[in-house]
Amino acid sequence: MSRPDRSTRAMHQALPPALRDAVDDFAEHLSRVRNRSTHTVRAYVTDLVSLLDHAVRMGCVDLAELDLSVLRSWLARQRTTGAARTSLARRAASARAFSAWAHRAGMLPADVGAALASPRAHRELPSVLRADQAAALVEAPARRAPRTAAPRSGEAPTRQAPPTTPPGSDDTPTRQAPFATAPPAGAAKDAATEAVPLRDRVLLELLYATGVRVSEVCGLDVGDVDHARRVIRVFGKGGRERSVPYGVPAQRALDDWLRRGRPALMSGHSGDALLLGARGGRLNPTTARQIVGGYAETAGLPHISPHGLRHSAATHLLEGGADLRAVQELLGHSSLASTQIYTHVSVERLRAAYRQAHPRA
Structure with missing residues (x-):
C-alpha cells in the first residue's frame, strides 16, 4: 500500500483483515495496472480507508454489505465536517472507482457506486501572467x-550581496x-x-x-x-x-x-x-x-x-x-x-x- 499519513495508516490497521486486503489489492491495481502516480494512489487509498472505516462503524463487517446508503452517509458526514466541494467530488470519484473494481473482482454483488452522485466541483479561473x-x-x-x-525566527538577517x-x-x-x-x-x-x-x-x-x-x-x-x-x-x-x-x-x-x-x-x-x-x-x-x-x-x-x-x-x-x-x-x-x-x-x-x-x- 502507498504510504498515507499516520492517521490513515492507523485506520487501515484497525479494519477487518478482509477489508485491509481489499484496500491493498486496490492500491496495487491502481499502481501496476492503471499506472497511477504515487500521489494519486495515496489519495485514493486515503479516501477508501475513510470510507471503509465509516462502513465498519455502520455495522458493515463484510465488503459485500457495502451499499449505496453507506456511500451516501459517508459523503454526508464529510460535508458536515467541512469538506470542500472539490474534496467531496474527488472522494465520490474514489468511491466509484473502488466500487467498479470490486464488482469486477467479484467482491461486490453489484457496482453500488455507479449511482453515487457528487457535488459539482466549483472551478476557479486560474491566475495567469500577461x-x-x-x-x-x-x-x-x-x-x-x-x-x-527570509531568515527564520531568531536568525539575523543576511545582507544581500x-x-x-x-x-x-x-x-x-x-x-x-x-x-x-x-x-x-x-x-x-x-x-x-x-x-x-x-x-x-x-x-x-x-x-x-x-x-x-x-x-x-x-x-x-x-x-x-x-x-x-x-x-x-x-x-x-x-x-x-x-x-x-x-x-x-x-x-x-x-x-x-x-x-x-x-x-x-x-x-x-x-x-x-x-x-x-x-x-x-x-x-x-x-x-x-x-x-x-x-x-x-x-x-x-x-x-x-x-x-x-x-x-x-x-x-x-x-x-x-x-x-x-x-x-x-x-x-x-x-x-x-x-x-x-x-x-x-x-x-x-x-x-x-x-x-x-x-x-x-
Whole structure:
C-alpha cells in the first residue's frame, strides 16, 4: 500500500483483515495496472480507508454489505465536517472507482457506486501572467539572481550581496527556499555555480514554451529532446506519451545548458536526466517550484508557480488563435473539458479590459 499519513495508516490497521486486503489489492491495481502516480494512489487509498472505516462503524463487517446508503452517509458526514466541494467530488470519484473494481473482482454483488452522485466541483479561473510578464520571468536568470529566503525566527538577517550561489542549487527538497546566501565577496565562481543560472533559464523556458507539468519537465531525459524538430517527448499522467514543440528561445537555452551547464553539474548519479541539481541528481519538482517562485519575486511579478506558467502558456496560445483541440493535445488533457477553462480565462481578461477602458462599461 502507498504510504498515507499516520492517521490513515492507523485506520487501515484497525479494519477487518478482509477489508485491509481489499484496500491493498486496490492500491496495487491502481499502481501496476492503471499506472497511477504515487500521489494519486495515496489519495485514493486515503479516501477508501475513510470510507471503509465509516462502513465498519455502520455495522458493515463484510465488503459485500457495502451499499449505496453507506456511500451516501459517508459523503454526508464529510460535508458536515467541512469538506470542500472539490474534496467531496474527488472522494465520490474514489468511491466509484473502488466500487467498479470490486464488482469486477467479484467482491461486490453489484457496482453500488455507479449511482453515487457528487457535488459539482466549483472551478476557479486560474491566475495567469500577461505575455510581457511571462517574458520577464523566463529572462530573469540572465539578469539577476532571486532574493534569498527570509531568515527564520531568531536568525539575523543576511545582507544581500551579488550572489554567486544561484537559486535551486540543491536537488533535494528543503523546507526553505533554495536560494543560498552569497559567499564572501571576491570568492571565485566555480563552473557549477556558473551552470545553475543556465539550468534555471532552460527550466523556465521549457515550462512556459511547452506548458508541461513540473513533474514532466523534471522527468525529462537528454534523449527526450529532438533538437532537429524542436520537440520534447513527455510522459504524462498514466504514463501517456506525447510530443510537445518548443520555440527558438527555449532551443538557445537548451543549447547553452547542454554545452556549458549540464557537464559542470554532472556526477556519478546524474544518469540521463536533462535537468540537474547542484549535487548532480535529477532536479526535484519541489526545488523547481521554489526556483519559479523566487525569480517571480525578484522580478517584481505576481506570485506564480510552474502550474501557473502552464495556465499562462495555454491562455496565450488560445488568445493567439490556437485551436482548442491542439491545446488539449499539447497539455496532455484526457478530456476537452479540462482545456475549455482557458477559454473562460480569455473571456474574463477581455471583460476586465472592457470594464477598465470603455466609457460605458
